[in-house]
Each structure stands twice: as structure tokens, then as C-alpha cells.
Amino acid sequence: MDGQLLEPTLYTVKGMAIxxxxxxxxxxxxxxxxxxxTSKEQKTFEKNLFNKTHRANAEIIMLDGLTCxxxxxxxxxxxxxxxxxxNELILMSVLNCLYDSVSQILRKNVEKRAVLDSLDIVMLAMxxxxxxxxxxxxxxxxxxxxxxxxxxxxxxxxxxxxxxLQSAKEQLKWSLLK
Amino acid sequence: MNAFKREKKEExxxxxxxxxxxxxxxxxxxxxxxxxTPVNPRKCAHILxxxxxxxxxxxxLGTMEATEAFFAMTKLFQSRDVVLRRLVYLGIKxxxxxxxxxxxxxxxxxxxxxxxxxxxxxxxxxALCTITDGGMLVAIERYMKQAIVDRSPAVSxxxxxxxxxxxxxxxxxxxxxANEAQEALNxxxxxxxxxxxxxxxxxxxxxxHAVIKLVAKLMRTSPKSPYxxxxxxxxxxxxxxxxxxxxxxxxxxxxxxxxxxxxVVYEAAHALVNLGRNGREITPAISVLQLFCGSQKLVLRFAxxxxxxxxxxxxPASVTTCNLDLENLITDSNRSIATLAxxxxxxxxxxxxxxx
Numbered sequence: 001m002d003g004q005l006l007e008p009t010l011y012t013v014k015g016m017a018i019x020x021x022x023x024x025x026x027x028x029x030x031x032x033x034x035x036x037x038t039s040k041e042q043k044t045f046e047k048n049l050f051n052k053t054h055r056a057n058a059e060i061i062m063l064d065g066l067t068c069x070x071x072x073x074x075x076x077x078x079x080x081x082x083x084x085x086x087n088e089l090i091l092m093s094v095l096n097c098l099y100d101s102v103s104q105i106l107r108k109n110v111e112k113r114a115v116l117d118s119l120d121i122v123m124l125a126m127x128x129x130x131x132x133x134x135x136x137x138x139x140x141x142x143x144x145x146x147x148x149x150x151x152x153x154x155x156x157x158x159x160x161x162x163x164x165l166q167s168a169k170e171q172l173k174w175s176l177l178k
Numbered sequence: 179m180n181a182f183k184r185e186k187k188e189e190x191x192x193x194x195x196x197x198x199x200x201x202x203x204x205x206x207x208x209x210x211x212x213x214x215t216p217v218n219p220r221k222c223a224h225i226l227x228x229x230x231x232x233x234x235x236x237x238x239l240g241t242m243e244a245t246e247a248f249f250a251m252t253k254l255f256q257s258r259d260v261v262l263r264r265l266v267y268l269g270i271k272x273x274x275x276x277x278x279x280x281x282x283x284x285x286x287x288x289x290x291x292x293x294x295x296x297x298x299x300x301x302x303x304x305a306l307c308t309i310t311d312g313g314m315l316v317a318i319e320r321y322m323k324q325a326i327v328d329r330s331p332a333v334s335x336x337x338x339x340x341x342x343x344x345x346x347x348x349x350x351x352x353x354x355x356a357n358e359a360q361e362a363l364n365x366x367x368x369x370x371x372x373x374x375x376x377x378x379x380x381x382x383x384x385x386x387h388a389v390i391k392l393v394a395k396l397m398r399t400s401p402k403s404p405y406x407x408x409x410x411x412x413x414x415x416x417x418x419x420x421x422x423x424x425x426x427x428x429x430x431x432x433x434x435x436x437x438x439x440x441x442v443v444y445e446a447a448h449a450l451v452n453l454g455r456n457g458r459e460i461t462p463a464i465s466v467l468q469l470f471c472g473s474q475k476l477v478l479r480f481a482x483x484x485x486x487x488x489x490x491x492x493x494p495a496s497v498t499t500c501n502l503d504l505e506n507l508i509t510d511s512n513r514s515i516a517t518l519a520x521x522x523x524x525x526x527x528x529x530x531x532x533x534x
Contacts, residue, residue, distance in 0.1 A: 007411040008377035027234055034232060039236025058512040059476045070475065087408060087448065088481040090443040105464075116195055120227040122334070123234075124264050131304060133375070134339050135405065137332075137369055146297065146332055178481075 006085055011133040013094055014066060014081045015042075016126060020112050021075040023050030024099070027119075027126060035066070035081075050115045060088060060148065074111040078102070078135030093138050094129065100140035101125045121147050147156075197231050204508035205229055206243055212250040219259035226251070226265045233272050244276035255286045260297060263290075267305040280309045284317075290323060299325070302330035307340035315348055328376075331367035338362060338373035342380060352381040368403035375406045379413060389413065390421060404439035411442070415449050428459075435466050444470065451489045460489070464496050471503040476512055483507055484489045484517045490491055490525040497526045 014035050019030035025046055036042040049063055053070055060069050062084055069091045070079045080095040081113050086149040099110075105121050115122055126145040128137055168176065205480035208225045229247060233239070239247070251269050253299050254262060263478050270287075287309075292301035310318060321363060325337035344351045352359070359381065362374035375396075392415050404479070411434055414427045418519055421427070434446035444464060444482035461486035484506065490497045504526075507519035 006412050008409055008416060043421055045209060060480050061514060087445050088445055088477050092477045116197060120223055120261060120265055123230055125269060127268055131339050132343050136335060
């Protein structure tokens with residue numbers, strides 16, 4: 001039974017990934033240099049993981065010596081990976097934080113198109129949840145607070161007329177510049 | 179034909195992926211826009227996102243390319259746009275291992291780290307520590323110590339986590355900043371408390387007596403943060419084989435079986451059964467796991483049955499009490515749970531259960 005007791009360390013998360021419904025990577029981070037050091041190995045693992053998980057909505061799977069917890073919505077798959085000896089509930093809390101943060105950022109519109117439109121903010125959110133394998137924050141509302149949202153992301157109803165005009169002007173300018 | 183197919187697919191996706199088919203060289207050329215004054219935050223943020231996306235996709239940058247992009251990026255410090263600034267921090271972290279002379283941004287980051295904006299400070303600390311080497315460490319030490327005890331949880335956590343990463347640069351960082359970490363341990367914020375405990379353990383792990391003192395003190399107050407509690411359980415387990423106060427440590431872990439957070443309860447149960455104790459001593463842990471087997475939450479069921487499966491190898495008799503619950507799990511919708519339940523039953527089951 002030896003070796004199953006975990007070394008007390010804050011390095012808990014081995015990786016996080018968001019894949020689309022073809023199993024292609026939208027965003028992924030691996031925190032342990034010993035786990036899939038090259039991007040080729042990472043992508044093979046992701047394909048493998050996707051094939052095993054995209055049909056069954058089973059929330060948790062053990063694959064290649066890692067415990068992977070996952071969640072999906074419309075055309076997105078969210079994964080959090082940890083060592084196979086890791087406390088599954090801790091990993092789940094990270095996954096829930098990732099999903100709920102993204103959901104709040106996208107105003108509950110959790111789908112590929114929306115993620116790509118706000119890719120910068122989603123990147124920042126992932127960075128706020130896990131820093132180099134250490135869980136930095138597991139509370140979605142505090143994560144969302146930490147990734148400053150742009151002012152023009154405020155829903156239309158809550159903006160002043162001047163703000164609406166300003167953003168309309170900017171958008172027009174941009175479409176002309178393209 | 180293929181192109182047609184792709185277009186069709188893009189239509190279905192509602193416009194396709196704007197980041198698909200990005201060319202590394204094109205994007206790096208676009209990065210020259212960073213040199214324009216005044217900085218156009220939206221445009222630059224978009225280009226920077228593209229670079230970060232390419233890196234995330236596993237695109238390789240040569241040292242020259244990375245350095246050039248890095249230096250272009252430093253120009254963006256002129257802008258006060260929050261999102262852009264935060265993306266620059268991300269860029270610094272991503273490129274720090276690829277580009278040369280990255281310490282050029284030290285002063286900009288130190289300025290942001292000591293500035294007023296909390297949103298900048300936490301992220302700037304983390305970026306700064308990724309480019310810090312042994313020589314620079316002394317220069318930022320004073321700021322780091324201040325940041326650890328900062329009233330903003332984000333800043334404090336960022337500094338604590340970064341000091342753990344810095345252990346690679348200088349082994350005794352954690353020890354030098356232990357006093358500040360000790361103060362952060364009293365924080366009301368669950369994450370700060372957790373991170374502080376991590377740093378303190380790192381600082382003292384080679385000194386058995388110091389760890390014993392730390393654990394003993396925390397056991398009395400019992401940390402509020404469930405993450406810190408899990409960490410404390412692991413520390414207690416590690417001590418068990420080395421000290422005389424075994425009973426105290428064991429009873430602490432047992433008390434954790436009644437913690438209000440399931441995460442901690444499971445951690446404690448998992449620890450108890452893995453300590454290789456005799457059958458009688460693990461009974462309370464087994465009953466907790468038995469309870470989890472009937473949980474609505476899939477992950478909880480999985481965790482419980484996986485642990486029971488392991489215990490069954492050494493203490494099949496203790497697990498027999500769970501046989502009925504395990505039989506219910508054979509038809510579980512999650513195949514891993516079902517498989518684990520069956521293999522566990524194979525070790526514990528008696529003839530009487532075969533018919534059912």
C-alpha cells in the first residue's frame with residue numbers, strides 16, 4: 001500500500017484543457033514537465049482522452065496514469081488532470097471553477113464560438129485558476145473578478161447612451177479599417 | 179471539394195474559428211504594430227491573443243523570433259488598458275523561457291507590483307517571479323515579503339505561490355520568507371491559508387521537529403480552508419511513522435472524518451485506510467466510504483469505490499460490510515465505477531452473494 005499516500009505539496013494539477021467537439025485543442029496547459037513533455041505527446045493524449053470521453057458523460061476517467069475529471073456543454077469539453085493518487089474531489093473543485101468561470105465570462109453562453117470571441121479573457125481566467133500546477137483560486141466569482149472584463153462587455157441595458165454610441169463608433173471604425 | 183466541405187462546416191459553426199489557419203510568420207509580423215504610438219489597445223490585444231494562441235497550440239518559436247516578439251511586447255507597457263496589460267503579463271510568462279534578455283521588464287513589473295491597482299499587482303508578481311534568477315532575487319526580496327502579508331488575498335496568494343516556484347531558483351527562499359508566511363497562515367481567506375501552509379511546509383520539511391510543531395499547532399485550531407485541511411492530513415500521515423505522538427495525529431485524522439467539507443472527509447478516509455492499520459482501526463473510515471457509495475455525486479461514488487477496491491486487497495474482511503452497496507454499483511452508469519465495484523466484490527464476496 002506504500003506510495004499511495006500523497007506527498008504534502010501544493011502541486012496538485014497536472015493539466016487543464018478545453019477541447020472542441022472534434023477533439024481539437026482550443027486551450028490546454030500542462031504543468032508537470034514529466035507528464036507529456038512535448039506538444040505531440042500532449043495532443044496524442046488529448047485525442048485519446050476525447051475518444052474515450054466524448055460519448056459517455058461520465059465525469060471521471062483514469063487514463064495514462066492520470067485521473068481526469070471532465071464536463072461538457074454543446075460543443076466544448078473541459079478537462080482537469082491530476083495524478084492518479086490525487087484526491088478526486090479536489091480536482092473536481094478545480095474543474096467546476098474552470099467551467100463556472102468560463103460560463104460567467106461568456107454569460108452562460110458556453111460554446112466554442114463564444115470562447116473564441118473571448119479567448120483573451122478565458123486565457124486570463126485559466127491563468128488565475130491554476131499557477132504552474134498550484135490551485136491559485138477555486139472560487140469562480142473571485143476568478144471572474146480577477147480577470148477584468150472590458151467595460152463594453154456590460155450588457156446593453158446597463159450601459160449609458162454615451163457608452164453605447166462609443167462602442168458602436170469603435171466597431172464601425174474597426175469594420176472600415178479591416 | 180475539401181475547401182467546400184470546410185466552408186460548409188464553418189457555416190455550421192457560425193463563422194468558423196477566427197484563429198484557425200494562423201500563420202506564425204504573419205502573426206509575428208503583425209506584432210510590429212506594438213511599436214506604434216499611441217498604442218491601440220484593442221488591436222494589440224487581439225494580436226497578442228493570436229501569439230498566445232499559437233504558443234498554446236504548440237507552435238515552436240526560435241530564440242530570435244521569441245526575443246523579437248518579447249521586445250515588441252514590452253512597448254505595450256505604455257498603455258493603461260487593463261486587459262492588454264494582463265495579456266502582456268501572460269506573454270512574459272509564456273516567452274520567458276524562449277526569449278533572451280527577458281530581465282529587461284524587471285523594472286516595469288516591479289513598478290506594477292508596488293503600484294495601486296490590485297488587479298495589476300497580483301499578476302505582476304507572478305510574471306516577475308518567472309523571469310527572476312538568483313541574482314535578481316535579492317533585489318525583489320523586500321517587495322515579496324511585503325506582498326506575502328498584503329491585505330489583498332490575490333496579492334498575498336500570488337506572492338506565496340510564486341515563492342514556491344522560486345524554490346527552483348534558490349532552495350532557501352521559503353525558509354527566508356517563513357515569518358511572513360506564518361503571518362499569512364492566519365488569513366481569513368481560504369486560499370491564502372492554503373498557500374501559506376504550503377510555503378511553511380516547504381520551509382520546514384527537512385526539520386522534523388519544526389514540522390511536528392507546525393502540525394501540532396494547526397491540529398488544535400483546525401484550518402478553515404478545506405484545501406489546507408487536506409494538506410494538513412497529508413502532513414500528519416507523513417509524520418506518523420516518525421514520531422511518538424501517534425495517537426494525537428490519528429485522532430486528528432479521525433476527527434476530520436466529520437469535517438463539513440466532503441473533500442476533507444474523503445481525504446481523511448483515504449489516509450486512514452492507506453496507513454495500513456489493522457482492521458478495527460479503519461472501520462470508521464470504511465463506514466464513511468460506504469456512505470459515499472450511495473451518494474448522488476458521481477465523483478464521490480468513484481472516489482469511494484476506488485479506495486475500497488484498494489483496501490479489499492489487504493483487508494477484505496473490513497470491506498465485506500459494504501458488499502450490498504457495492505452490488506448496487508455494479509449497474510452504475512459510469513463504467514469505471516461498475517468495473518471497480520465488480521473487482522472489489524470478487525475479493526470480498528461470499529458464495530451467498532453470487533445468486534443476487
